[in-house]
Amino acid sequence: DAMVIQNPRYQVTQFGKPVTLSCSQTLNHNVMYWYQQKSSQAPKLLFHYYDKDFNNEADTPDNFQSRRPNTSFCFLDIRSPGLGDAAMYLCATSRTLDTEAFFGQGTRLTVV
Amino acid sequence: AQTVTQSQPEMSVQEAETVTLSCTYDTSESDYYLFWYKQPPSRQMILVIRQEAYKQQNATENRFSVNFQKAAKSFSLKISDSQLGDAAMYFCAYRSATYNQGGKLIFGQGTELSVKP
Incomplete structure (x- = not known):
């Protein structure tokens, strides 16, 4: 059974049109992460939530925001997608900050 | 800042043979964790395996083992008796043991492993 579920698996959006990616978890983990993985590059952490506390990485562009309305769900909002934002977006969860991370299958975002 | 480098973009192995994937990292910290993750296509x-830096003994999980050389900052993955299901992208990753680093994983660029029948 999938424990970290990302929807949709594939998303096509227009240049400049806001888009939201979704992640849900059945593990009841405290921490949820969003990573960006561009083609042939290493996944890179954008931000994470510990419960309701939001923690942004210093080099995450302002164009990227996140919401966590409850323990189970976390959203990645891209306010004005550019061509350079095309990537695989990975959601991960962990029970605490020092325990194993579990990943979803990712959402591949295409910007046209 | 910590970095992770995987110098082999692609590797190939014959089924039932052994293959070693390389990873080096750079850090000024003395306490940290190292991981190998497997990412099959569309999954x-x-x-796969994790290593605590304070442990001298190399981690082993069934057919998977690591060679952890702390002084050399090297962390290679050995896959024995390779199976078709081992074909995937493999990522080496680093995580600080400092709690306020937020559980952040720093990944290498990955090694695409193919297994030939």
């Missing part, structure tokens, strides 16, 4: 990334 989620899963943890």
Whole structure:
């Protein structure tokens, strides 16, 4: 059974049109992460939530925001997608900050 | 800042043979964790093996083992008796043991492993 579920698996959006990616978890983990993985590059952490506390990485562009309305769900909002934002977006969860991370299958975002 | 480098973009192995994937990292910290993750095509990334830096003994999980050389900052993955299901992208990753680093994983660029029948 999938424990970290990302929807949709594939998303096509227009240049400049806001888009939201979704992640849900059945593990009841405290921490949820969003990573960006561009083609042939290493996944890179954008931000994470510990419960309701939001923690942004210093080099995450302002164009990227996140919401966590409850323990189970976390959203990645891209306010004005550019061509350079095309990537695989990975959601991960962990029970605490020092325990194993579990990943979803990712959402591949295409910007046209 | 910590970095992770995987110098082999692609590797190939014959079924039932052994293959070693390389990883080097750079850090000024003395306490940290190292991981190998497997990402099969269109499937989620899963943890293969983990190593605590304070442990001298190399981690082993069934057919998977690591060669952890702390002084050399090297962390290679050996896959024995390779199976078709081992074909995937493999990522080496670093995580600080400092709690306020937020559980952040720093990944290498990955090694695409193919297994030939």
